[in-house]
Amino acid sequence: MDSDLIERREDPASIYEAGRRFLRFPRRCPPARNRFSPPTGNGWIGALAIAMLLGSVGCGTPEQYDWPLPEGYPLPEVPADNPMTRAKVELGRHLFYDTRLSGNGEQACASCHRPEYAFSEPRPRAVGSTGELNRRNALALVNVAYNSTLMWAHPGLRRIERQLLIPMFGEAPVELGIAGREDEVLARFRRDERYRQLFGDAFPGEGRLEFTHIVHALACFVRSLLSFESPFDRYAYGGDDAALNEAAIRGIGLFFSERFECHHCHTGFNFTESTDHESSAMLDNPFHNTGLYNVAGDNAYPAEDQGLYDLTGDPADRGRFRAPTLRNVALTAPYMHDGSLPDLNAVLDFYAAGGRDIEDGEHAGDGRANAYKSQFVKGIDMTERERTEMLAFLNALTDPSFVDRAEHRNPFAE
Numbered sequence: 001m002d003s004d005l006i007e008r009r010e011d012p013a014s015i016y017e018a019g020r021r022f023l024r025f026p027r028r029c030p031p032a033r034n035r036f037s038p039p040t041g042n043g044w045i046g047a048l049a050i051a052m053l054l055g056s057v058g059c060g061t062p063e064q065y066d067w068p069l070p071e072g073y074p075l076p077e078v079p080a081d082n083p084m085t086r087a088k089v090e091l092g093r094h095l096f097y098d099t100r101l102s103g104n105g106e107q108a109c110a111s112c113h114r115p116e117y118a119f120s121e122p123r124p125r126a127v128g129s130t131g132e133l134n135r136r137n138a139l140a141l142v143n144v145a146y147n148s149t150l151m152w153a154h155p156g157l158r159r160i161e162r163q164l165l166i167p168m169f170g171e172a173p174v175e176l177g178i179a180g181r182e183d184e185v186l187a188r189f190r191r192d193e194r195y196r197q198l199f200g201d202a203f204p205g206e207g208r209l210e211f212t213h214i215v216h217a218l219a220c221f222v223r224s225l226l227s228f229e230s231p232f233d234r235y236a237y238g239g240d241d242a243a244l245n246e247a248a249i250r251g252i253g254l255f256f257s258e259r260f261e262c263h264h265c266h267t268g269f270n271f272t273e274s275t276d277h278e279s280s281a282m283l284d285n286p287f288h289n290t291g292l293y294n295v296a297g298d299n300a301y302p303a304e305d306q307g308l309y310d311l312t313g314d315p316a317d318r319g320r321f322r323a324p325t326l327r328n329v330a331l332t333a334p335y336m337h338d339g340s341l342p343d344l345n346a347v348l349d350f351y352a353a354g355g356r357d358i359e360d361g362e363h364a365g366d367g368r369a370n371a372y373k374s375q376f377v378k379g380i381d382m383t384e385r386e387r388t389e390m391l392a393f394l395n396a397l398t399d400p401s402f403v404d405r406a407e408h409r410n411p412f413a414e
């Protein structure tokens with residue numbers, strides 16, 4: 001693993017409480033590498049206010065960037081060489097929505113990561129700027145700042161700054177298709193007056209706009225996409241008993257029960273990662289085979305995408321993918337790494353059955369019997385009432401303010 005990758009500090013929120021407050025956020029000083037350069041101007045006052053709210057006054061320099069976090073939520077880890085600033089987030093927001101960032105001018109990040117779908121998209125699998133089909137479903141960009149690994153199945157990719165190079169410059173498949181047209185793409189931004197201003201604000205005294213600046217600004221924007229104001233948050237952490245109805249509250253109980261097992265893999269405040277219910281080794285390897293496939297009864301996933309196995313070559317890694325966040329999940333259909341389950345009902349059918357039996361076609365095989373399937377996907381005898389309750393809970397993870405926040409919107413549509 002690359003030594004310059006910043007490791008996320010130990011997740012304080014993986015403490016699961018059986019009671020009313022599900023996940024606690026201890027208020028403690030962030031590690032030194034969490035601090036940003038000394039801020040100037042008004043930002044300092046806001047940052048100090050946040051620091052006081054977080055109970056971290058005395059921990060050092062206050063933050064220059066006002067994280068849009070409710071009281072008590074932990075700050076994300078930020079790489080030392082790309083501290084958050086409002087000006088970089090703003091430049092990143094422009095770039096994210098700008099089709100000039102693709103080789104042929106056809107696509108922007110937002111073409112596949114659309115705000116109304118919690119920065120995912122309704123296509124089962126992404127299609128790049130030249131029309132090439134991606135093997136995977138576009139991930140929602142929700143609280144990515146906290147992810148310890150990026151993409152559906154890539155244990156070594158831990159920095160957003162690196163991940164972005166794939167859609168920008170990747171050639172198999174082509175997404176934004178910048179490779180081979182670098183100078184042309186840079187020239188588009190360098191000669192634009194609006195970008196000259198944005199760039200000057202974000203990177204004062206740094207000469208000309210380069211791809212490093214573009215990547216840093218985009219990463220800052222992605223880190224700013226934080227969602228913590230769902231009805232579930234208001235109920236579980238905000239003390240608002242009226243935020244959820246009875247069905248959703250019972251749904252929480254089911255989600256965290258040993259009968260449904262969901263919380264083993266969708267854990268912590270982001271409903272992703274592994275927990276202390278599993279062996280500690282799993283913490284470094286939060287990828288699971290859920291029994292979606294068992295091609296030809298050979299314990300295989302479709303050859304084009306076998307998840308972690310494609311990187312490690314270890315048969316036990318066949319079909320292992322990251323358990324994605326469930327925040328805003330009601331907005332991100334279709335589901336799974338290849339978008340092969342159309343809606344949340346289909347996902348619940350899938351878990352109830354303990355995997356997926358595909359009767360015919362090229363992927364025929366009984367995923368329920370996949371030898372590499374996690375022991376936690378064992379099938380659930382789910383009543384109709386429980387299904388309704390589980391859906392009520394999953395819907396309560398939708399944060400309406402997230403998809404419509406002014407700071408997240410397309411600046412060219414304003």
Ligand code: HEC
Pocket residue numbers: 096107108109110111112113126127128129134136137138139140141144147149150151152153160163164167168175176218222
């Ligand atoms: C052609 C569609 C497409 C475009 C364009 C695109 N992405 Fe993505 N994005 C995806 C897909 C598909 C994945 C999942 C990739 C995988 O796991 O193999 C993804 C994954 C990501 C992730 C990882 C999220 C996580 O939780 O691990 C981030 C961050 C991201 N994209 C940001 C961006 C940014 C910023 C841009 C613009 C520079 C961009 N993407 C352009 C389709 C796209």
Ligand code: HEC
Pocket residue numbers: 255260261262263264265266287288289290292319321322323324325326329332334335336337338347351374375376377390
């Ligand atoms: C063994 C770990 C594990 C357990 C237990 C588990 N999940 Fe998952 N979940 C995953 C993984 C891994 C994926 C992605 C699988 C893939 O794409 O192949 C996933 C995907 C999902 C998705 C689709 C998310 C998206 O953005 O596409 C939903 C919804 C979901 N799980 C809900 C649940 C619920 C509800 C339960 C309990 C009934 C549950 N999960 C139990 C690991 C788990």
